Amino acid sequence: MSSLTDLPAPDSKSPDDQRSKGLDRVLSLIERLGNALPHPVVLFAGLFVLLALASTALSVADVSVKVPGTDETKAVAGLFTGEGVRWLVENLVVNFATFPPIGAVLVLIMVVGLAEKTGLLETVMRATLARVPRAVLPYAVALVASQAHMMSDVGAIVLPPLAALVFKSAGRHPVAGLIGGFACVTAGYAAGFTIGSLDALYVGITQQAASVLPATDGLHIHLLINYFFTAASSIVLALLGGFLISRVLEPRLGTYTPAADEEETQSLTLTPVQRRGLLAGGIVVVLYLGTVLALWLPTGAPLRGEGGAFVPSPALTGIVPVLFGAFLLAGLTYGFTVKKLTSAEDVVTAVTDSVKSMSGYIVMMFVAAQVIALFNWSNVGVLLAVKAAALFNSIGVTGFWAIIAFVLLASCLNLFVVSGSALWSLVGPVFIPAFMLMGMSPALSQAAFRIGDSTTGAITPMNPYLFLILAMLRQYEPEAKLGTLISRLAVFVVPFLVVWLVILGIFYGLDLPLGPGADIGLK
Secondary structure, X not given: OOOHHHOOOOOOOOHHHHHHHHHHHHHHHHHHHHHHOOOHHHHHHHHHHHHHHHHHHHHHOOOEEEOOOOOOEEEOOOOOOHHHHHHHHHHHHHHXXXXXXXXXXXXXXXXXXXXHHOOHHHHHHHHHHOOOOOOOHHHHHXXXXXXXXHHOOHHHHHHHHHHHHHHHHOOOOHHHHHHHHHHHHHHOOOOOOOOOHXXXXXXXXXXXXXXXXXXXXXXXXXXXXXXXXXXXXXXXXXXXXXXXXXXXXXXXXXXXXXXXXXXXOOOOOOOHHHHHHHHHHHHHHHHHHHHHHHOOOOOOOOOOOHHHOOOOOHHHHOHHHHHHHHHXXXXXXXXXXXOOOOXXXXXXXXXXXXXXXXXXXXXXXXXXXXXXXXXHHHOHHHHHHHHHHHHHHHOOOOHHHHHHHHHHHHHHHOOOOOOHHHHHHHHHHHHHHHHHHOOEOHHHHHHHHHHHHHHOOOOOOOOHHHHXXXXXXXXXXXXOOHHHHHHHHXXXXXXXXXXXXXXXXXHHHOOOOXXXXXXXXXX
16 A cells, blocks of 8 residues: 555645645545554454443443433443353353354355355446446446445445446546446445345344344344435536536546557447346246245235234245345356356355455454443443433434534544444444434434444545556556546545435425435434
8 A cells, every 4th residue: 555645746736736735635644543553453452452441340330321211221341350250251252153144144245145156246337337328327337336235345346447447438438437436436435225244244233233122122223224315425426526527527537548558348239148137037036026925915925024013034044045135036046147157166166265365344343342342331322322311412413413423523534444233333332322312313423423434435535446447547647646536536425425415304304214214213
C-alpha cells in the first residue's frame, strides 16, 4: 500500500493544486490514524479486557442501574470475581456458538460463493448492462451497484471494471464507469432490494445487542426488518448516482482518447451457453420461489404465522434457508449448464473455498461474541445505554436529531474501521438499547447505521479495494494518483449521505415501517 506522503509535490501554486495538497494532507492524516489502530481482533480483545476491568470495578463499587419503564434494578456484575470466572468458563464456547450472525452469514456465504465461482453473478451483471441504451447507462450501473452487497466484497471487485468496459463499448468515458461504479457500490453498499450475508450480519448483531432490555419481548427481529427502507433507498440512490456520474463526474473527465497500444474493447455479449445457463437458472429459481409463496400466501399455509399471520411467520424468520435454497439452485443449475461444475466434488470445492475466505471473519466474530456477551451479562451495556439516553435527553438531542448524530458518528468511525461487522459490534451494544430507551426500535438504529457504514467507505484510505481501483484507473490514466481518485469519489459522499438521511427522515416522519413488522418506534 503506497503512502500518500510519497505523492510528488505539484509544480505550481494554482487553486486546484492547493486543494489537491490540502486533500492529500487530510487523506494522509486519515491513513496514519487508521494504520495506528490495531487489527479488529486485537481491538476487540483489548475492549474485552477493558470491559472486564471496568465491570469488576463497578461491581466492587456496588453500582446498579434502574431500567426506565420497569421496576427492575440491575446490579453490575464483574468478570474478575468468582461469579464472573464461572460464567466465562461455562459460556466461552456457548457465546460463540450461539452468536446470531455466525450461522446465517456462513450459510449464505456458501451459496453466494458458489454462484460467484460458477460465473453466475458476473453473467447476471453482464446481461443487465450489455444492452442498456447509452443515455441510461450511468443509471443502470448505479442501480446494479446498489444491489452489490448481495455479492459481499465481490461486488467491489467485479462491477467497477465491468462498468468501465460497458461505458467504453457505448462510446462513453470508461473512467466514469470505473469510478462511478465503485462509488455507488461502496457509498450505497447497505442499500438494495436484494438480500445477502450483510443483512444477516447486521441483524444478528442487532438481535444480540437489543436483548439486554426487556423491551425486546414481543419484537420480531428478522432478516427483512430494513427491507422496505433499503429497497426504496436503492431506487433513489440509483437515480442520484446516475446523475452524479453523467452530469458531474464524466464532464470533468473530458473526451476519452484510447492509447495507441490499448487493447480492443472486450465483447459484452453472452455466449450461447451462458444464455442457456442464465435461462435455466432463472426458470428454476422462479419455480422455487413460486413454491415458497404457495407455502406462505394461501390461508392455512404451513409458512403462515400463529393465527394465520403474515408477520411474524416462518417465511420471514426462516428467510435465510429460503435464500439458501434460491442461491443453491441457481448456482448449481447455471454451473452444470455452462460446465463450470461437472461433478459433486466441484460443488464441494467451490463451497469450501467460499467458507475458507471467511476464516478471518470467524476469528473476529469469536472475540466480538465474547465482548457483546460480557456487555449483556455484566449489565454494563444497560448502564451505558441508560447513561447515553440520559445524555441525549439532557442536551436536547432527541428523536430524529439523535439519529442524525448517530449517522454522522458512524460515518466518521467508518473512515478508520471499515469492517461493518467490527464497527456495528462496537457501537451497536450501546446505541441500540440507548435508542430503545428513547422509544426507537432496533430496526431504526440498524437503518441509521447502514447509512453511516456505507457513505464514507468510498474515500477512506483504509478501504483495501481503493488501491485495486487505483491500479485499474492507471490502465486508462497511467499518471493517476490516489488523491486524484479520492477527490473524484468524494463527489458522491455528501450527496449520498444527505439524500439517504432524507429518505430515512421520510420514513421516520410518516411513521412508515422499515420492513415487514418493523416499526419506527417501540409499540
